[in-house]
Amino acid sequence: MPGASATLIRDLSYFPAADTTQPWLVLTAWAVVGLVLSAIGHWRSREVVHIAD
Structure with missing residues (x-):
């Protein structure tokens, strides 16, 4: 990801065409993968809590 960021900034700054x-x-x-993994982690770590009557 740092390589793509640096490449993008360099290309936009020095080579506008x-x-x-x-x-x-x-x-x-990378952003989509991060969001998907965050969602999976959120839903995976949830515990079902039952309240006794």
Whole structure:
């Protein structure tokens, strides 16, 4: 992820006509993977609590 960020910043700063599709796709994929793993971790660690009457 740091490599894609650095590439994107460099390309946008020094090479404005360069194609930045690949860095954007990599950063988007990492963001999606992070959100999915966060959701899985949230739902996995939930315990069902039953209150005795």
